[in-house]
Amino acid sequence: MKNLSQAHPNGLPALWKLLHSASxxxxxxxxxxxxxxxxxxxxxxxxxxxxxxxxxxxxxxxxxxxxxxxxxxxxxxxxxxxxxxxxxxxxxxxxxxxxxxxxxxxxxxxxxxxxxxxxxxxxxxxxxxxxxxxxxxxxxxxxxxxxxxxxxxxxxxxxxxxxxxxxxxxxxxxxxxxxxxxxxxxxxxxxxxxxxxxxxxxxxxxxxxxxxxxxxxxxxxxxxxxxxxxxxxxxxxxxxxxxxxxxxxxxxxxxxxxxxxxxxxxxxxxxxxPADPNLAPAPALSHPVLGTPQVVSRVPAGRFANFHPVASGISFNARTFTTNQIDARATKLYLNGVDVSAVLAPWPANGSNVNFATAPGTLAPNTVYSARIELVDTAGRLRSTNTFWFDTFTDAYLLTPPVKTIECEDYNYSNGVFQLDPIPVSGMDTTGTMQINGFGVGYFGVVGTPDVDYFKGPGEYWSDLAEYRPGDRVMITQGSVVTASGTDEAGDILTVQDVLPIRRHDTQRSQYGAAGVWEYQVRLTQPGDWMNYTRVFEPTNYLVYLRCASFGASTVYLERVTSDPTRSGQTTLRLGTFKIANHLMRLNYTYEPLTIGGEPAVISLSGTNTLRLTHGGIPGEHRRMVVMDYLLFVPTGQSSTTIFDNFADGDDLDPPWTHYDPIGGQTAPPASFLLTNGGYRIYAPAPSSPGAGSARAGSFLPLIYTDFCVAADVIDFDDRAWQSFGLAARIQTPGLSLSEGYMLGWEPAGDLHIWRVEMGAPIGYIEDQSIVLQPERGKNYRLVFMGRGFEFVGEVYQLPNTITPVARLTGRDPDRLYPSGHVGLLVASQDLTGWADATFDNVLATAAEPRLAISAAGNTVTLSWPLIPFRLQTTSSLDTPTWTTVTTGVTQANGRNVYVVPQATGSAFYRLIYGAP
Structure with missing residues (x-):
């Protein structure tokens, strides 16, 4: 038990109101x-x-x-x-x-x-x-x-x-x-x-x-x-x-x-x-301000609901517990931040006790939702908000390939050993008396190698909380547990009358029920902990979720191991961040999405990959805060995530940039990646010997793109350096001799080229015709590099003009060498004794050029653009434009967004823009 040094509370409020009649x-x-x-x-x-x-x-x-x-x-x-x-x-x-x-x-x-x-x-x-x-x-x-x-x-x-x-x-x-x-x-x-x-x-x-x-x-x-x-x-x-x-x-x-x-x-x-005055039916509580409209009951009932049936929709009962009337038509419902209140029609009549339900088809299958209901009375004076979270996955869907789940307790063992799907359920049965599988048939009882398969930082460790893999320092239990030995560090609710051990569980999936085993979770984590998971993936794009619980906001990173996962000293490439919200208690599980730059990350996986979960957060402060259940990989037809970074946050952590510094610390001082004057400066110092090649450095975004469109502003460069600098695309695994792909950029004499890249340096022009365009220091330029299949386009704009390029290149790779890879920024000296130094800003990476296509048939004008997260906006004038986002009428056909322009008098202008409304 936990003992405190505390005092009593004494005190009462000021405007007393008669709530009950008495003698x-x-x-x-x-x-x-x-x-x-x-x-x-x-x-x-x-x-x-x-x-x-x-x-x-x-x-x-x-x-x-x-x-x-x-x-x-x-x-x-x-x-x-x-x-x-x-x-x-x-x-x-x-x-x-x-x-x-x-x-x-x-x-x-x-x-x-x-x-x-x-x-x-x-x-x-x-x-x-x-x-x-x-x-x-x-x-x-x-x-x-x-x-x-x-x-x-x-x-x-x-x-x-x-x-x-x-x-x-x-x-x-x-x-x-x-x-x-x-x-x-x-x-x-x-x-x-x-x-x-x-x-x-x-x-x-x-x-x-x-x-x-x-x-x-x-x-x-x-x-x-x-x-x-x-x-x-x-x-x-x-x-x-x-x-x-x-x-x-x-x-x-x-x-x-x-x-x-x-x-x-x-x-x-x-x-x-002297007695409970609650007017609401249990377990609800009447609002402390009498007469306030409030949600009393709701479907889904749980505030963190798992496997909610799509057909059940959302319904709720709202009451005031007085004669005060609820303004039914003013009721708002938001799903994932979007106002969908119209689905509550037909509206009920105003009243003090009102029922609402969404129309059929409101919810989509296999979707994670954040929901908010807003109520107000007819006077517009008293209002309340109700928030809840749920998903519409099904147990069966999670078991259907190419959907993949990775149990967080099933990390690698014995120097990178892993098991192929379907992995048998293993562990102790629900009575705690019989072992089911394990020791290689499932992961129960196997032993991981520290610093190879997992890392667990120093600090508290309780062997009775290492229920799943007692040979490791990772604490894994069947649910929230307080053990008979009195260890309560994994318990979330405890009273002096509890009979130990006690357990509280998340949703139990069918394969665990069939095996008679409670699900396990990794708990008592701390910042810096990591675990490796090697699995075989069907080739497609995935949305990724971490099912977890937390009683504080923290972060967990998903990374791909880019070196040998059977040895220590591994290198990784960050794929994105799970920004874990405060779930209030470690008993409240939900799916947290993998994000990049605040947007859901779409990652491309194929074949055997070793992924790593790393607990971020603030050392010390976030200890024992997060409980991790499993990773969920959901196939998606979406292209790789659109990423934009203007470096206004003062770092290169979100989105996560991976630094490429192949000779830093070997034949040259380490490269610098600096946030300077609002831009992102990459500086590769001159090497002391030419044995590992010329100075070069880069920074790459985490996702894999096949077709791509990447753009960045060049806001400064060292015009004394004999260097090349520009945009890189389809870069293979970065490393000393593993960086191949394509690049758009300048050579020292002002020649603009599209190159193949080998060993992190540009070689082999593949443009149809080179262009001489000497960049001038003090002027800003925007580079745009696009690739579809093995056809490439490069454009240069002199800012602030973003309408007409000052140069345009086309090219192709006849050898069709690099079909996919990372995008990013690259600087490279063309002198074995020189350095490279350039500063970039406003980097955009997406899967297709954000350009409107216009077609006309009779009086019908149709706009279309790629399936990328850009918003369509319109204005009636370019002299004094007032741009508004088009929120209705956008459909999808033939792999593109489509919008039929309404027939009306006067002019209408349209544009695509990235970012939240």
């Missing part, structure tokens, strides 16, 4: 309290509801019956800032350095036996502060056992529900993950933890935490206000420890960073009472 009501200072009775000797228990909207200062707050409990009032600042729903109450607390932690509590004198208390966490600085945000109940003074009006927080005792924003610290290198807990608190901030849930809230939106006690049964729940259909986490436990039977409720802020940390949190919408 006696006392009105004082603008606050409505409802007396509902209590046991003999205990003050009457009241219902308190406060949204803090009526307060401007603490004098008003205390006049309304709130009591501050602090070590020193000067150390606690309470303000009332604006929030999403009016005002909130902000607590900022400072410690007594070296003596006492930062703590501030607000509470009232209502004394409850059974209780229900809830509050919104509206704003906090994420994991930057190691602070607890706390609700408390049955709080009394440890000396008297009574609720007192001047409680010292160091003397408080009771039971608390707390969200710890950064459970493991706030210093550099500390793990940055949250935790939700139930604790017993005694004087001196001493705590005993009764229940734990590993969860990290996403800053920037509100979460509602609630805590209730009925007798000794304690329940704590956390809800995301972006999904009130079910709790994010529920903790339930019997309190057989404290002996506390009554006390006050409230909220507090407490620093867990010793006696040096501070706190900063804004709360909203407080409620306390």
């Amino acid at each position: 006696g009501a006392v009105v004082a200072g603008g606050i409505v309290l409802v007396a509902v009775g209590g046991p003999p000797g205990v003050q009457a228990q009241g219902i308190v509801s406060d949204n803090f909207d009526s307060y401007s200062n603490t004098a008003q707050f205390t006049a309304a019956g709130w009591i501050l409990s602090s070590l020193n009032p000067a150390l606690v600042t309470t303000t009332f800032p604006e929030t999403t729903h009016g005002k909130g109450v902000r607590l900022q607390c400072n410690p007594i350095p070296g003596t006492a932690p930062a703590v501030g509590m607000w509470y009232r004198m209502e004394d409850y036996t059974d209780f229900y208390v809830a509050i919104d966490i509206a704003s906090w600085p994420g994991t930057a502060k190691n602070q607890a945000m706390v609700l408390f109940g049955r709080m009394t003074d440890a000396g008297t056992g009574q609720v007192v009006p001047n409680l010292n927080p160091a003397n408080a005792q009771g039971i608390i529900c707390n969200y710890d924003a950064s459970q493991y610290g706030e210093n550099p290198g500390d793990r940055r993950q949250g935790q939700f807990q139930i604790n017993v608190v005694r004087a001196g901030f001493k705590t005993t933890t009764l229940a734990v849930g590993e969860i990290t809230f996403v800053p920037g939106r509100s979460y509602r935490i609630l805590f209730k006690a009925v007798g000794t049964r304690l329940t704590a729940q956390a809800y995301d206000l972006f999904d009130l259909t079910r709790p994010l986490v529920t903790l339930e436990v019997e309190d057989t420890v404290s002996g506390f039977t009554h006390g006050a409720c409230g909220f507090l802020s407490f620093s867990r960073q010793g006696t040096s940390g501070t706190t900063d949190v804004t709360y909203d919408n407080y409620y306390s009472g």
